[in-house]
Amino acid sequence: xxxxxxxxxxxxxxxxxxxxxxxxxxxxxxxxxxxxxxxxxxxxxxxxxxxxxxxxxxxxxxxxxxxxxxxxxxxxxxxxxxxxxxxxxxxxxxxxxxxxxxxxxxxx
Ligand SMILES: [Zn+2]
Numbered sequence: 001x002x003x004x005x006x007x008x009x010x011x012x013x014x015x016x017x018x019x020x021x022x023x024x025x026x027x028x029x030x031x032x033x034x035x036x037x038x039x040x041x042x043x044x045x046x047x048x049x050x051x052x053x054x055x056x057x058x059x060x061x062x063x064x065x066x067x068x069x070x071x072x073x074x075x076x077x078x079x080x081x082x083x084x085x086x087x088x089x090x091x092x093x094x095x096x097x098x099x100x101x102x103x104x105x106x107x108x
Contacts, residue, residue: 002082005097012085015092018056018069025076040076041065 019035022028028035028051039049042063049060059066067075073084089096 003099004085005099008089008094008097009085012088012092012094012096013056015094016056016069016088017053018058018072019051019053021069021088021091022051022058022072039063039065 019028022037023035026037026040026049028037029047033052033054035051035053036047037049037051038044038047039060039062041049041060042065044062046062048062049058049065051058057066057068058072065075069088070081070084073079073087074081077084079087086096088094
């Protein structure tokens, strides 16, 4: 398991755009400051799924599914936390800085 530095994770968080990540998968309509679409996490025909660009969070009024970009990738794309973070580092071209564990330092 790779751990990333707080600095690189913060930089990533600043660049991530949840709407950009979700929109290729789910049709979203803009309404004022939000986007609405059909929830991918439960069966329905109503647009109960809301994306909040300001906080990069999603929320479903019907099934209470909520989360951020990483949890969307983990649930919808079935990625592990590690895979989701790596994917976002690549997409947003943020240099990922890894924290070396004590074991790695000892070997050097
Ligand atoms: Zn839902």
